Amino acid sequence: MAESEVARHGRIDLASHGFAVKTEGPQMAEIQEVWIFHGANAKFASGVFRDKAEAVRWIEEGGLTGVLTKYPVGISVYEWAVERGHHKPQSVKDVTPEFVARFSSAAQEHMHFENGSSH
Template identity: 55%
Template sequence: MKEVWVFNGAEGRFPSAVFDARADAQRWIAKNALTGVLTKYPVGISVYEWAIENGQFSAKNEQQKSSAFIQKFSSAAQEHVHFENGIAE
């Protein structure tokens, strides 16, 4: 499965960068001394569906199958790295 790395800066509302290689993302984050989270996302499938397919999530009720729930869904099971001033924590 194709994957990308998405960087969300601290207090940012939207991602500020997308990379297809983690090393490129980490170099950019370090170069600019950024604070935030770098997360690996699958391409061509929602995180909600990915989590279900990989046994990381199971909807327990109808509310967890709703549009409102799915559109805000994220998974702690996604590989991610926290950065503070460009340094991985």
């Protein structure tokens, strides 16, 4: 990838370099939720999907172990849970940056997988 391409256009045309670029489907502004797969013992998520069925198929085909969770787009899970009454801060600790950064909610739709099978 030529540096001049970045300098000229401020971006790289990935399709011209052989990368598959998906042009159909909803634009990010239209996406209200995504499904994120977090593998067992992984520090970071390994898959993000617009469609639950697409995510499940990928997990099953790969024989993966972990959790598939639906996340809202454009809002933190903490704010989402508070707005919907799934979480009520009980102490000052419950609003600290550390707490908010680690927050997850059992109210989020999710599925557990072991070796590609949900349970």
